[in-house]
Every structure is written in structure tokens, then in C-alpha cells.
Amino acid sequence: MEKRGAMVRNKRVVLRDYVSGYPTEGDMEVRKGEMKLEVPRGSKAVVVKNLYLSCDTYMRLLMNRTAVELLKPYTPGSPITGFGVSRIVDSGHPNFKVGDLVWGTTGWEEYSLIANPEALQKIEHTDVPLSYFIGILGMPGMTAYVGFYKVCNAKKGDTVFISAASGAIGQIVGQFAKLMGCYVVGCAGSKEKVDLLKSTFGFDDAFNYKEERDLDAALKRYFPEGIDIYFDNVGGKMLDAVLLNMKVRGRITLCGMVSQYSSDSKEGVTNLMHAIYKRVRIEGFAVYDHFDEYHKFLEFLLSHIRKGKIVYVEDTAEGLENGPSALVRILNGGNVGKQLVLVARE
Amino acid sequence: MEKRGAMVRNKRVVLRDYVSGYPTEGDMEVRKGEMKLEVPRGSKAVVVKNLYLSCDTYMRLLMNRTAVELLKPYTPGSPITGFGVSRIVDSGHPNFKVGDLVWGTTGWEEYSLIANPEALQKIEHTDVPLSYFIGILGMPGMTAYVGFYKVCNAKKGDTVFISAASGAIGQIVGQFAKLMGCYVVGCAGSKEKVDLLKSTFGFDDAFNYKEERDLDAALKRYFPEGIDIYFDNVGGKMLDAVLLNMKVRGRITLCGMVSQYSSDSKEGVTNLMHAIYKRVRIEGFAVYDHFDEYHKFLEFLLSHIRKGKIVYVEDTAEGLENGPSALVRILNGGNVGKQLVLVARE
Numbered sequence: 163m164e165k166r167g168a169m170v171r172n173k174r175v176v177l178r179d180y181v182s183g184y185p186t187e188g189d190m191e192v193r194k195g196e197m198k199l200e201v202p203r204g205s206k207a208v209v210v211k212n213l214y215l216s217c218d219t220y221m222r223l224l225m226n227r228t229a230v231e232l233l234k235p236y237t238p239g240s241p242i243t244g245f246g247v248s249r250i251v252d253s254g255h256p257n258f259k260v261g262d263l264v265w266g267t268t269g270w271e272e273y274s275l276i277a278n279p280e281a282l283q284k285i286e287h288t289d290v291p292l293s294y295f296i297g298i299l300g301m302p303g304m305t306a307y308v309g310f311y312k313v314c315n316a317k318k319g320d321t322v323f324i325s326a327a328s329g330a331i332g333q334i335v336g337q338f339a340k341l342m343g344c345y346v347v348g349c350a351g352s353k354e355k356v357d358l359l360k361s362t363f364g365f366d367d368a369f370n371y372k373e374e375r376d377l378d379a380a381l382k383r384y385f386p387e388g389i390d391i392y393f394d395n396v397g398g399k400m401l402d403a404v405l406l407n408m409k410v411r412g413r414i415t416l417c418g419m420v421s422q423y424s425s426d427s428k429e430g431v432t433n434l435m436h437a438i439y440k441r442v443r444i445e446g447f448a449v450y451d452h453f454d455e456y457h458k459f460l461e462f463l464l465s466h467i468r469k470g471k472i473v474y475v476e477d478t479a480e481g482l483e484n485g486p487s488a489l490v491r492i493l494n495g496g497n498v499g500k501q502l503v504l505v506a507r508e
Numbered sequence: 509m510e511k512r513g514a515m516v517r518n519k520r521v522v523l524r525d526y527v528s529g530y531p532t533e534g535d536m537e538v539r540k541g542e543m544k545l546e547v548p549r550g551s552k553a554v555v556v557k558n559l560y561l562s563c564d565t566y567m568r569l570l571m572n573r574t575a576v577e578l579l580k581p582y583t584p585g586s587p588i589t590g591f592g593v594s595r596i597v598d599s600g601h602p603n604f605k606v607g608d609l610v611w612g613t614t615g616w617e618e619y620s621l622i623a624n625p626e627a628l629q630k631i632e633h634t635d636v637p638l639s640y641f642i643g644i645l646g647m648p649g650m651t652a653y654v655g656f657y658k659v660c661n662a663k664k665g666d667t668v669f670i671s672a673a674s675g676a677i678g679q680i681v682g683q684f685a686k687l688m689g690c691y692v693v694g695c696a697g698s699k700e701k702v703d704l705l706k707s708t709f710g711f712d713d714a715f716n717y718k719e720e721r722d723l724d725a726a727l728k729r730y731f732p733e734g735i736d737i738y739f740d741n742v743g744g745k746m747l748d749a750v751l752l753n754m755k756v757r758g759r760i761t762l763c764g765m766v767s768q769y770s771s772d773s774k775e776g777v778t779n780l781m782h783a784i785y786k787r788v789r790i791e792g793f794a795v796y797d798h799f800d801e802y803h804k805f806l807e808f809l810l811s812h813i814r815k816g817k818i819v820y821v822e823d824t825a826e827g828l829e830n831g832p833s834a835l836v837r838i839l840n841g842g843n844v845g846k847q848l849v850l851v852a853r854e
Contacts, residue, residue: 231756231785397780410577416784430776434743435765437792439577444790446783 172197174241175270181225184424190486201254210248216296217501222423241269265295297500298474305449306334318343326395328355330500351495377403398429405433416446475499518543520587521616527571530770536832547600556594562642563847568769587615611641643846644820651795652680664689672741674701676846697841723749744775751779762792821845
């Protein structure tokens with residue numbers, strides 16, 4: 163293990179400049195640097211060794227020059243940030259001691275100095291893969307939990323549609339919906355993902371949206387009686403087609419709109435009138451409002467994971483230098499399952 | 509009063525053919541006919557003399573060939589239908605007797621045979637204008653009541669924005685919001701209407717959207733801290749601008765989208781992502797789901813009207829032959845207040 167006080171190499175993934183349109187690997191750069199593994203004297207900071215980093219679609223929004231609610235843009239020339247699983251290497255904070263495993267926001271680099279570590283969560287359950295704490299047991303899992311159990315207002319027998327269904331959040335939502343006794347259909351962007359939805363996650367059905375020329379017709383095929391709940395991870399054209407297929411008093415839970423994050427001209431949604439005809443509720447939510455329920459969520463998920471009732475598929479890029487391509491991949495759908503970067507084994 | 513059994517002249521407003529785009533007077537035709545004031549022997553029908561007919565924007569949707577939920581298209585060549593205040597001239601139904609005043613769905617004609625009169629409401633309060641029963645005490649009033657009190661989830665101090673604010677529904681919603689202690693701003697399409705909002709209905713402020721080149725900037729001027737509640741009667745560009753100005757956990761109540769009813773190419777809403785950032789709830793509703801509360805609503809409104817706490821402005825076209833132009837007018841905003849057609853005085 164690294165020695166407190168040592169000077170070590172510190173590779174970093176830096177954003178070159180603000181991005182418009184689809185990001186490419188070239189928008190980021192892996193730079194070499196050094197770092198002393200020591201917190202400033204008298205500070206409450208921690209120094210961590212980053213083990214796993216999470217690729218999440220919201221990170222694209224931080225590459226824009228303009229900030230939106232909750233999302234402060236990245237600083238060009240500095241390492242990008244995101245969720246990670248890390249080990250404490252030095253600590254000036256009473257809550258954390260050297261050797262502790264934590265998850266929370268960290269830098270895309272081998273080692274990070276975290277000035278305000280209060281938001282870090284200690285990892286105390288090590289009978290599950292550590293990487294789960296940036297996936298099913300971290301922000302994406304909590305997002306699925308809050309979105310499904312608190313926003314969707316689902317009940318047994320509801321017909322549920324999920325977009326980006328094999329992704330970090332979608333695969334969990336689908337399994338929650340099956341546990342509740344819903345009829346669940348997902349869409350994804352490749353045959354491999356569609357097979358995964360049906361064989362591994364237990365969706366009742368699934369389709370490859372890229373092979374459908376008419377999304378409205380595709381939805382009518384899978385939901386001849388209409389959709390009670392749409393868990394939306396993509397926005398845009400799919401949301402527009404779903405609006406034509408909602409049941410009376412259906413619910414649309416807006417979780418993400420990855421189809422819109424990288425396009426300079428947004429796709430307009432033209433069918434909102436159907437939300438009146440069908441008395442549909444459309445609701446956006448932010449997982450950050452609900453972290454007071456994290457421990458309740460964690461016990462619930464751990465119990466289901468241990469019993470094998472919920473599974474999680476990850477797509478792991480090995481090495482920080484493969485981080486930029488992994489991050490680009492989740493924005494064009496090249497990943498299969500939750501995308502993460504393995505920075506260092508223990 | 510007309511004699512039961514008499515043969516009378518019966519002018520009718522007939523839809524010539526399905527309409528695309530903005531309707532014109534020429535899409536309708538006033539035809540002359542005759543009618544015997546007698547229900548078929550053994551039937552439970554009623555024959556009514558129509559006194560007031562209501563011009564409502566949803567009627568545009570019935571001019572389309574394609575049906576949507578709840579809205580069955582008109583039949584070209586037959587009289588159009590809508591809400592009206594009428595007097596029973598003959599009755600085969602035990603609930604109604606000759607001379608009763610009723611409101612409900614009737615034909616755009618001088619006399620109508622209503623085969624299934626169960627949905628008609630008897631008018632028992634005659635200390636208010638009869639025309640109120642197709643306005644503030646009828647469907648538009650009930651829509652304002654349900655939309656504001658049941659869907660908006662408003663509370664004292666909320667900032668409320670209302671589009672088409674001087675119309676049949678908007679003027680009531682604004683007064684409800686003021687009664688609750690909200691800050692209320694409305695938009696409308698002329699100086700006369702803007703003045704009405706401020707002077708007669710007590711809105712805190714109002715603006716003419718036609719004079720604003722940048723709706724986002726206009727909304728920021730009236731709501732520097734953002735909007736808690738948007739009561740949407742228009743959809744389209746205004747809804748898109750409002751999405752940029754919602755407060756965290758704001759509510760958008762979708763009541764109508766008159767800007768979209770007559771346009772063949774719908775304006776896309778591009779800012780739905782902000783409903784995620786701000787955790788906004790967008791909800792469509794239909795007044796037809798709530799008519800079990802009509803009597804509760806009626807007592808509430810009558811009490812406020814009698815005390816002078818709520819007022820109602822009507823725009824009356826005299827004579828059935830002026831019906832088509834009145835109906836066209838509400839779709840291009842030419843009316844000031846609730847548009848109705850006076851077919852016959854008592």
C-alpha cells in the first residue's frame with residue numbers, strides 16, 4: 163500500500179475545452195503529474211487512491227460551458243470529476259482513517275485530494291463487488307430506486323416501458339418492476355443488449371430501437387393496450403412516440419434524456435397534447451433530493467443481491483487511459499451494462 | 509313559449525367538411541330546416557330550445573377527421589355540438605319537465621332533440637346570469653376549479669403564471685390564485701385583455717405575449733425568482749419558455765394547447781430536460797373525470813359570485829348566424845373574455 167507522505171505519479175484525465183455536439187476521446191487528454199500523498203496540515207481533507215471510476219451520462223452536461231441546476235461545468239485544463247470508489251491514503255478528517263473504503267465524487271486521476279470529504283460514504287459491506295458502489299449500490303442504483311418506488315407510483319399488473327433499459331439504471335428499474343409483478347418491456351440499441359434484457363434481467367420483452375423505422379408502431383406492438391409507466395432515460399423521439407401510447411392516468415418518469423445531451427439542436431416533443439387527452443403525469447426527479455434514504459435503499463438492495471433476486475451487469479474498461487473512450491462510449495451506446503473504469507486493483 | 513307538437517323553423521350550424529389548419533367561417537354553414545317540437549313516442553328523449561351556446565377551443569379538435577381520447581369528431585353535414593343552456597320544450601324523461609332550464613351538450617341549432625338527456629344538468633339557481641352555466645358555472649369554471657384546486661397543488665405565496673389568462677378558464681384560475689394569496693401574472697394577446705387582467709381580475713401583473721420578441725426574457729422580468737405554478741392553456745412556444753423559468757419542484761398543469769390545435773405541424777417542446785433539473789411535475793387533466801364534484805363546485809362558486817369576490821367577463825355574439833365567426837374568433841384570440849352565442853332570449 164502507498165505510504166502516507168510519499169510523492170507518487172498521478173495520471174489524470176483532463177478536459178481540453180468545453181464540448182459542443184458529441185464528445186470524442188480527443189476532447190479529453192491523459193496527462194501525467196505527481197502528487198504528495200499528504201493532506202495539508204490542519205485541513206479536514208482526505209487523500210484517496212481511486213480504484214473504480216463511474217461513467218455516467220450526466221457527465222456530458224458538465225462539458226458544456228453553461229451550467230444548469232445542480233450541475234457545475236467542468237474546468238478545462240483540470241481533471242474531470244465523477245463518482246468513484248476509493249481508499250483513504252491520508253486523512254485530516256475524524257470520520258475517515260487510512261485504509262477506509264469510500265464512494266462519492268472524486269477526480270478522474272490515480273490519486274485525489276478531496277477538500278470536503280463529508281459527502282463521501284464509507285463502504286462497510288465488502289461481500290459484494292466494490293465496483294457496485296458506483297453502480298447498483300451507488301448513484302445509479304439509488305436513482306432507479308427513487309425513480310421507480312417514489313415517482314412511478316407503480317402497482318402490480320402495470321405495463322412498464324423502459325428506455326436505455328440495459329444501462330446502469332434501466333436494468334435495475336426493470337428488475338424492480340418485475341419484482342412488483344408488472345409487465346416490463348425495454349428498448350436498447352443492439353441485439354446483444356436486447357438478449358441481455360430478456361435472458362438476464364427477466365424483461366417480458368425487449369426490442370432494438372435502431373431497427374424500428376416507426377417507434378409508434380413498435381410500441382403499439384408491445385403495448386396493444388397502452389403503457390401505464392414510462393421510465394424515460396433518453397427523451398427526444400422515443401418520448402414523443404411514447405406520448406401517443408400512454409394509458410389514461412399513465413405516468414412518465416423523467417430520469418434522463420441522453421438523446422439530447424450531445425445534440426446542439428434539440429428534438430422537439432410534439433405530442434404533449436396527448437398528456438391532456440390521457441391525463442398523464444410527467445415528472446422529473448433528482449436523486450440528490452433523496453440521499454437521506456440511502457441506508458434504507460442499501461439494505462433493500464443488498465438483501466436482494468445476496469438472494470440472487472437482482473443481478474447487475476457491468477462493462478469494465480481497464481486503466482485510466484481507457485477512461486475517455488469509455489466515457490465517449492456511453493454517450494453513443496457502445497457499452498453493454500453499467501460502464502466503469504478500473505483504475506487500480508487493491 | 510313554443511307549443512309542444514308545433515312544427516317550427518330550425519336554423520343549424522353545420523360543419524361542411526373536416527378542417528385542416530385554422531378554421532374559417534366558410535368551414536361552417538348556417539342551414540335552415542324545420543323541426544317538430546315533440547319527442548318520439550315512448551322514448552326518453554327531450555326536445556330543447558337552445559338559449560346560449562358556448563364557444564370552446566376543444567371544439568376545434570372535433571373538426572379533425574381523427575378522433576382522440578374523449579373527443580369524437582363532428583360529422584360533416586350535421587350540426588356541430590357543444591355546451592349550451594336550454595329550456596325543455598318536450599320531455600319523455602321523468603327527470604325533466606316542460607319549462608325546465610338545463611345545461612349540457614346540445615346542438616348548434618335553435619332546437620335540439622337530445623336522445624340521452626341523463627347528462628344534462630338542471631339549472632336551479634336563477635339569481636345569476638343563465639349564460640354563466642356554460643361559463644363560470646359550467647365546464648370552463650369546473651375546469652378552472654379542478655385544475656387549480658386539485659392539480660396545481662398551490663399554496664399561499666406561490667408564484668403563478670397563466671396563459672390565455674383572460675379567456676373562459678384563465679380569468680377564473682387567476683382569481684382563485686389571488687384568493688389563495690399567490691402572486692399571479694397572466695399573458696394575453698392584446699392591450700385590452702392585459703388591462704382587463706390587471707383592473708378587473710386583480711392579477712398582480714400581465715403582459716401581451718405578441719409584443720414580446722423573447723418569451724424567456726419576458727418571463728424572467730415578471731418572475732425573477734422563477735415560477736411555482738404554470739397553468740397552461742396554450743402549449744407550444746410559451747410552454748417551452750416556461751420550462752426555462754420553473755422553480756425547483758414547480759408544477760405545470762396542462763389544461764389546453766390552443767396554439768397547437770389548428771397548426772398542421774406542431775411546435776416541438778425542446779426544454780423538457782429542465783423538468784429533470786428542476787424536478788418539475790407536468791400533469792394533464794380532464795374535467796370530465798371530476799363531475800361528481802360539480803355540486804360542491806357550484807356552491808363554492810355561487811357563494812363567491814354572490815359576494816362579488818369572483819367576477820366573470822363574457823363576450824356575447826348575438827344570433828346563431830354569428831356563431832361560426834365567434835367560434836373562429838376564439839381560435840385566433842379575437843374574443844375578450846368567455847365567448848358565447850346568444851341564440852334566443854327567453
